[in-house]
Amino acid sequence: MDVTIYHNPKCGTSRNTLALIRNAGVEPQVVEYLSATPTHDALAAMIAQAGLTVREAMRSKESVYSELALDNPELGDDALLDAMVAHPILINRPFVVTPAGTRLCRPSELVLDILPLPQKGAFAKEDGEAVIDDDGKRVVKGA
Secondary structure, eight states: OEEEEEETTTHHHHHHHHHHHTTTTTOEEEEEETTOOHHHHHHHHHHHTTOOTGGGGGGSSSHHHHHHHTTTTOOOOOHHHHHHHHHHBBOOOOEEETTTTEEEOOSGGGGGOOSSSOOSSSSEESSEEEEEOOOOOOOTTTO
């Protein structure tokens, strides 16, 4: 199965998403986007495929966001995409691309919606939150 994750190994959500992909028996193509940044056009396509706006795909809490005044509503998508390519820390993560779709996997369990292969066993996030039970089924919160 062709799966690509745009990954930041320093991000817990990204690490959990990668682990969920691997828990389905899939070894994805891992793109560490901070050093292998997608092009302007590739990033625009990925964001559109995920059904997001460019602003929704940005990390507005990064200091460079305010330094560059990216909250200016007059800035169009091209300017925002250019900023994301120049400063990839502004790209929200992780994006995952599979034949079943593209998602920004925040929270990490959103990856399950686009992985057609079942989980192979229990899985808990780094913080201990159970996501998949021993039978490979999604844990329903509050049940």
